[in-house]
Amino acid sequence: PGYVALLKAGRYDDAVRLIRKDNPFPTVCALICEHPCEARCRRTLMDSPVNIRGLKRFAVDNCGDVPVPEKMDDTGKKIAVIGGGPSGLSAAYYLSIMGHKVTVFEKEDRLGGMYGTAAVPPWKGEISSFVVWQKTQLEKLGVEVRYQTELTKAIVEEEKPDTVVVATGSHPFVPPFPGKDQEFVVSAV
Numbered sequence: 001p002g003y004v005a006l007l008k009a010g011r012y013d014d015a016v017r018l019i020r021k022d023n024p025f026p027t028v029c030a031l032i033c034e035h036p037c038e039a040r041c042r043r044t045l046m047d048s049p050v051n052i053r054g055l056k057r058f059a060v061d062n063c064g065d066v067p068v069p070e071k072m073d074d075t076g077k078k079i080a081v082i083g084g085g086p087s088g089l090s091a092a093y094y095l096s097i098m099g100h101k102v103t104v105f106e107k108e109d110r111l112g113g114m115y116g117t118a119a120v121p122p123w124k125g126e127i128s129s130f131v132v133w134q135k136t137q138l139e140k141l142g143v144e145v146r147y148q149t150e151l152t153k154a155i156v157e158e159e160k161p162d163t164v165v166v167a168t169g170s171h172p173f174v175p176p177f178p179g180k181d182q183e184f185v186v187s188a189v
Helices: 002-008 012-020 026-031 036-040 052-062 086-097 127-140 153-159
Strands: 078-082 101-106 144-147 163-166
Touching: 002 012, 002 052, 012 026, 012 052, 026 052, 036 052, 078 086, 078 153, 086 101, 086 127, 086 163
Parallel strands: 078 101, 078 163, 101 144
Antiparallel strands: none
């Protein structure tokens, strides 16, 4: 309701700022989301579902250049994020805003993960310009991205991150690794 009211008031940049509190990359929802929430929208009890994807599209198409949020004070913590897909980039975005120094390790030569490749149908070609925009937003926050780099034991020993976020994709099979059953390991799938 908050960003819908902001859109109605013509405050498109504020609507995008509000959307970003829960979704750092509203353009993804605006361009490629299959909008499954609309099928379960309570508004259908009265008339028709709220066009969430359309509203986000209207916001991002009309907002202009909305600066990234101001970063909190530097914590001195270094975070390594494995994977430059939606989960990894979301983690990098929020962790950077929280004041951490974040490095994303992406084994491919581009960001985007599944929505940068097979998960996005060809007619949604606008997504490539979004990935460029997203990279720019992360750069403004000071996030470093290392392409064609897998995080190895040698890199961990050299970099000495305080935390490692594993965001390797939504593959149905996740290979076993030591410590996988620890309480702090959470599957996003």
